[in-house]
Amino acid sequence: MxxxxHTALRDMVIEELGDHTWLEITEVSNVPSDSFLTMRSYDDEVTLALVSAASSVLKLPVADAxxxxxxxxxxxxxxxxxxALLDHTGNDPIQFLENLDDLHDRISTAxxxxxxxxxxxxxxxQNAATIKYVSNRKxxxxxxxxxxxxxxQRFDNGIEITKIEPVACERGEQCDITISLENADG
Ligand code: HEM
Incomplete structure (x- = not known):
C-alpha cells in the first residue's frame, strides 16, 4: 500500500503512545527505514508487517489494532x-458513503x-443501510x-454497526455491513 x-499509522502511535513505542514497532516489524514515502507504493507485505508488529508490541489482536x-x-x-476532499464527499453519513468510490477515484491520478x-x-x-465492501485485499x-x-463521530450522527456478513469471494475480501443511524432525522 x-x-x-504507513505514515498515518506512525503518526497515530507517536501521538497516542510516543516515539519510544513506535521505535519498538519498527524494530519488531523489520521493515526498511525508507517505507514511509507517502506517494510511493509498497508491497502489501510491508503494511502487514507494520500492523502485525503494532499488534504484538501493543498486545492487541490485529483486528483491534x-x-x-x-x-x-x-x-x-x-x-x-x-x-477539503472529505468536505466535498458528503454532508451526511449516507451521502458520504455513496460518494466514497468517487473520493478514491478523484485521487487516482496522484x-x-x-x-x-x-x-x-x-x-x-429511513435509518438503516447495507454497505457492500469489496477489496482486493484480505x-x-x-x-x-x-x-x-x-x-x-464526524457527523455527530451515531452509526451503529448492526450486522457484518462475510460474502464468499475468490480473491480479496467482501462483506455486507449493515448500519443503523441514530439521528436519521438530523
Ligand atoms: C481523504 C481521504 C482518503 C484518502 C486520501 C484515501 C487514500 C487511500 C489510499 C492511498 C489507500 C491505499 C490503496 C493502495 O495503496 O493501493 C486507501 C485504501 C483504503 N481506503 Fe481510502 N482514502 C481516503 C478515505 C477513505 C475513507 C473515508 C474510507 C472509508 C471507508 C476509505 C477506505 C479505504 C480502505 C478500506 C482501504 C484499504 C484498501 C482495501 O480495502 O483494499 N478511505 N485509501
Whole structure:
C-alpha cells in the first residue's frame, strides 16, 4: 500500500503512545527505514508487517489494532491532510458513503498503481443501510469498521454497526455491513 498509510499509522502511535513505542514497532516489524514515502507504493507485505508488529508490541489482536487505526484515519489523519476532499464527499453519513468510490477515484491520478476498495450502499429504511465492501485485499474489514465509527463521530450522527456478513469471494475480501443511524432525522 501507499506510504501514506504507513505514515498515518506512525503518526497515530507517536501521538497516542510516543516515539519510544513506535521505535519498538519498527524494530519488531523489520521493515526498511525508507517505507514511509507517502506517494510511493509498497508491497502489501510491508503494511502487514507494520500492523502485525503494532499488534504484538501493543498486545492487541490485529483486528483491534486495525479498527483503532481506521478510527484515527477518519477522525484525525484524513481531516488534517485531506480536509477539503472529505468536505466535498458528503454532508451526511449516507451521502458520504455513496460518494466514497468517487473520493478514491478523484485521487487516482496522484496515486497511480492504486488498488482502492469499493463501497456500494443500499438504503433499506429511513435509518438503516447495507454497505457492500469489496477489496482486493484480505483482512481489512476491521479497518473499515473503525472508519465507519469515525464517520459517525464526524457527523455527530451515531452509526451503529448492526450486522457484518462475510460474502464468499475468490480473491480479496467482501462483506455486507449493515448500519443503523441514530439521528436519521438530523
Ligand atoms: C481523504 C481521504 C482518503 C484518502 C486520501 C484515501 C487514500 C487511500 C489510499 C492511498 C489507500 C491505499 C490503496 C493502495 O495503496 O493501493 C486507501 C485504501 C483504503 N481506503 Fe481510502 N482514502 C481516503 C478515505 C477513505 C475513507 C473515508 C474510507 C472509508 C471507508 C476509505 C477506505 C479505504 C480502505 C478500506 C482501504 C484499504 C484498501 C482495501 O480495502 O483494499 N478511505 N485509501
Amino acid at each position: 501507499y506510504g501514506l498509510i 486495525l479498527e483503532a487505526f481506521g478510527l484515527y484515519w477518519m477522525t484525525t489523519f484524513a481531516p488534517k491532510e485531506y480536509g 496515486f497511480t498503481d492504486f488498488k482502492p476498495p469499493s463501497f456500494r450502499v443500499a438504503i433499506s429504511s 483482512g481489512l474489514t476491521p479497518f473499515v469498521l473503525g472508519i465507519l465509527k469515525g464517520l459517525g
